[in-house]
Amino acid sequence: MLRGGHYVLANEVEAFEREFASYCESGHAAGVGSGLDALRLALEALGVGAGDEVIVPAHTFIATWLAVTQLGARPVPVEPEEGGFNIDPLRVEAAVTPRTAAVVVVHLYGMPVDWDPIAAIARRHGLALVEDAAQAHGARYQGRRVGSLGDIAAFSFYPSKNLGASGDGGAVVSRSESLIESVRELRNYGSARKYHHDRLGLNSRLDELQAALLRVKLAHLDAWNDRRRGRAEQYTTALDGHPVVTPPAIPAGVESVWHQFVLRCADRELLQQGLARRGVETLIHYPIPPHRSGAYAGEQWPPLPLTERLANEVLSLPIGPHLDDAGAEEVLVALQDAITSSRQ
Ligand SMILES: Cc1ncc(COP(=O)(O)O)c(C=O)c1O
Numbered sequence: 001m002l003r004g005g006h007y008v009l010a011n012e013v014e015a016f017e018r019e020f021a022s023y024c025e026s027g028h029a030a031g032v033g034s035g036l037d038a039l040r041l042a043l044e045a046l047g048v049g050a051g052d053e054v055i056v057p058a059h060t061f062i063a064t065w066l067a068v069t070q071l072g073a074r075p076v077p078v079e080p081e082e083g084g085f086n087i088d089p090l091r092v093e094a095a096v097t098p099r100t101a102a103v104v105v106v107h108l109y110g111m112p113v114d115w116d117p118i119a120a121i122a123r124r125h126g127l128a129l130v131e132d133a134a135q136a137h138g139a140r141y142q143g144r145r146v147g148s149l150g151d152i153a154a155f156s157f158y159p160s161k162n163l164g165a166s167g168d169g170g171a172v173v174s175r176s177e178s179l180i181e182s183v184r185e186l187r188n189y190g191s192a193r194k195y196h197h198d199r200l201g202l203n204s205r206l207d208e209l210q211a212a213l214l215r216v217k218l219a220h221l222d223a224w225n226d227r228r229r230g231r232a233e234q235y236t237t238a239l240d241g242h243p244v245v246t247p248p249a250i251p252a253g254v255e256s257v258w259h260q261f262v263l264r265c266a267d268r269e270l271l272q273q274g275l276a277r278r279g280v281e282t283l284i285h286y287p288i289p290p291h292r293s294g295a296y297a298g299e300q301w302p303p304l305p306l307t308e309r310l311a312n313e314v315l316s317l318p319i320g321p322h323l324d325d326a327g328a329e330e331v332l333v334a335l336q337d338a339i340t341s342s343r344q
Contacts, residue, residue: 031206035156
């Protein structure tokens with residue numbers, strides 16, 4: 001690829017777009033510069049703009065909200081479902097107003113959202129449905145791949161994602177060719193034809209080098225997701241009915257790709273420190289919800305107690321295709337140990 005001398009929007013990107021759209025069991029894909037840009041361009045292609053409201057999960061990575069805000073629209077947060085991490089379909093309809101233009105759902109931690117009830121609400125109110133699939137490449141809902149469920153979907157290829165590039169990257173996927181054509185125009189200075197600029201676009205293109213690397217890695221994605229699934233099953237079995245930590249619930253009909261394995265623990269800090277002392281590094285996704293972030297300070301938000309509770313209780317155990325049996329065993333032993341000693 002380097003010797004060929006074509007570094008931007010050439011054969012590798014085109015081939016990857018075809019292969020990734022097909023992997024998602026959808027029609028078309030456009031490679032862009034990041035997951036954030038993928039979300040922003042997906043919303044822009046749908047026509048979301050100033051004055052619109054967009055329903056978003058309150059418990060998510062802030063990029064979901066930033067994409068909405070960048071277009072001059074307002075994120076309208078909805079709490080997660082009781083006992084889970086994804087947006088609560090039962091609360092979505094109450095958030096719809098005459099200004100609502102779209103709903104963005106996030107398949108958080110690799111677990112598909114409860115799609116059918118949300119799709120029914122969107123149909124009833126004529127709303128566009130956007131999937132933020134940044135953490136869920138390959139996951140399935142009732143047998144259907146994420147990325148093929150909504151009107152349009154956004155993926156991130158940030159290096160730590162299930163399908164990660166060696167730098168930033170993202171993609172927009174849709175069955176609609178015209179939406180993807182619109183994203184292609186917007187990612188390239190608003191130009192569909194060289195030096196004809198009909199829209200106020202960005203420069204946000206997946207580059208050829210990243211596309212070439214992603215094509216190689218895409219062939220391994222299902223096997224890597226299987227390894228994550230096996231590990232998650234092992235953790236879930238070991239922690240089932242545990243008195244101190246709550247492993248994630250797995251709803252019927254969904255196939256998570258376990259981007260993260262997230263526990264809940266009332267005394268999270270103590271547990272995290274105990275694990276760190278035993279050599280197990282854990283992360284928190286995410287300690288500060290978007291509405292509590294500096295970027296959104298000074299704005300009025302409804303009370304979001306479930307979201308704030310999650311921010312205080314979630315803890316992500318190590319997971320990934322790299323983690324071998326011995327490593328996972330060490331995590332489980334350290335977890336038991338840390339809990340036992342914290343109770344003495
Ligand atoms: C849920 C979610 N949405 C959007 C993004 C944004 O992706 P990127 O980091 O590629 O901009 C991320 C990841 O970082 C994410 O986890």
